[in-house]
Amino acid sequence: MRPFTVEVPESELDDLRERLARTRWPEAATVGGWTQGLPLDYARELVDYWAHRYDWRRCEAELNALPQFVTRLDGGGDDSVTVHLIHRRSPHPDAMPLLLTHGWPGSVVEFLDIIDALTDPPDPRDAFHVVAPSLPGYGWSGKPSINGWGVERIATAWAQLMDRLDYDRFAAAGGDWGSIITSALGTGAPEMLYGIHLTMPLVAPPDDAPSLTPAEQKALKATKVFRKVGTGYSAEQSTRPQTLGYSLADSPVGQCMWIVEKFWDWADCAGHPENAISRDRLLDNVMHYWLPNNGASSARLYWESYRSRNSDDVTVPTGVTQFPQEIVRLPRSWVERRFTDLRYWNEAPSGGHFASLEEPETYVDELRAFFRTLR
Template sequence: MTGPSGAIVPFHISIPETAVADVQERLRRTRWPEPETVGDWSQGTPLTYLRELCRYWLEEYDWHAAEARLNRFPQFTTEIDGLRIHFIHARSPHPDAVPLLMTHGWPSSVAEFHKVIDPLTDPVAFGGSAADAFHVVCPSLPGFGFSGKPSKTGWGAERIADAWDELMSRLGYSRYGAQGGDWGARITMTLGRRHPRNVIGIHLNMVPFPEPESTDDLTETDRSALDALAGHRAQGSAYATVQASSPQTVGYGLTDSPATLAAWIIEKFQAWSDCVGAPGTVFTNDELLDNIMMYWVPATGASAARIYWESYATAGRYQGPVPVPTGCSVFPVDIYRPTRRLAQPQFPDLRYWNELDRGGHFAALEQPTTLVDELRTAFRLFR
């Protein structure tokens, strides 16, 4: 629920038994297609894998334990620019902690950050220093999770960035850091452009980059990064084109069928993570399903897809320099893997750059200890 405009209202995720019974009945009545005609994921989520995940969801997934996990950290809602915004706000026990705004993307949710919040807020409890502590704020994007669903157009990256700045101000944080990957990276960069006086620095675990006007003097490593980007656009971005052009159409299946939603989301967890083709080597079924629940319970299949309709056309264009101090962590199986040379032009104050040996797009879930270390190292240069 949301209180009077500007009020911060405590929030608790509650999953009614009727909702549990409903998804279980839908899973039982799933009308399955025939198997794919290949022996890998090249035609999408394989039938055998999805049937087993849905069987686990139906027969073994502990809904009460899931609800407790999703409610693990303090949550709130507040109305900003006419829309309810849901967010986690985990304050550090260390008074000099730096406020840190962390933004997720699609097909993720604030559940992606659950492994990193404790070590970020209380580094001493994890063998670190109080000097590295953060107050962590993780909002659900408009149309995602338990944030409100926009009823009118206009909620693109710029408006979200402005809402996030208002959220941090409302929480009493006049100066703060920002972090993100996927859409969270683009929104974090937009925050740095639009609110540089308030943002002490940003950290990205996915690094969008402008393609160079000339390729004459590129190194072999530069060319490999550009080839990887071209390959993603040619073979791995059909989902984005669909959601950018027809979010309402695809939203019917994502809202009505738990099997469809799971297949649509898990395909990306397999393709974009450092899992050697097998999601189970990196993620547990509970981790995957907890994230899916953040889409299924509030029925956000269409509303979450609309961020592509709102912003996808301009996402690949150079938006201008990001003037605030910047740190970048490039994970080897992410969908964008630029060299520092390719990324540098948009970050005039690029203070930290690191290319990791392991990990992919969902860094907070895949390599939480590494991401925490990367954030601590980068923000030591910004504090």
């Protein structure tokens, strides 16, 4: 476990600005709005800001104000990967260890605005020691050199990580891939967990599906629309991540728009991503892909994990918070068949897929409310 500091050479920032200046733009879409993807006028505006006014050193200073480390984990396989993590201990000694796992197209940036509230809350009984690792192939973690780093292996590596930090038991939470990996922890290392909190629990439809409320039917309809028209990115990343990686590695604008379009589509943003998440935070997150050249390695998690889905029962205490614009919202009656000790269920009034970025206060309150019952 070695201390780590983010130190991006100025030459890399100069290279980014030069590439942005040389962007070859496509023509505008043949229809208005976002129907064919991110609009050209917004793309130009965002890139101009990125090139001339965005300050990476501000984000770098935020990261370096937190205790960061790197350590090598193997997840029970033949090769190991250097994993980057934020580990902020609470000033309250009885705090509960909490493992937070991000997804795609996210990063540890998702947690920067909630770490203080989690580690030093108004009521010390709600305090957490926060551990927030970057997924292998994401952010400042290393890239797997051979195949095999799918969901279950990452979950095993996270158990190794928490053991290395001397946490015999801990809580775990996440969204997107973070929900899936946290669920895999629940099946692979239940003895280490106080409980898990999810914002996007995934289950197979039951054969004898019970009748659904109108609200559940509406949510399922939205999920079906997403799967029909909103999953092109996952089809590419789960089948040809290497081909995609060439353009994402070479073009900062390509990498940026590949990510930002999802913040528009998945956030509760009333038609514009910056209604939910600030422009600087959007670019902070993009930089966690561009600077370490993680377009291909981050996409490869889809290739590793889509071909086999673990649907084993999760028996550890589970809490779920559904946000109204989450991309997959399944009925509680379905979820509790797999998550057999579902103790907490709440539906937030606003927010989408990036809960800790969009609604940080609500997300923190939800973690406190659920894990308070397990202390």
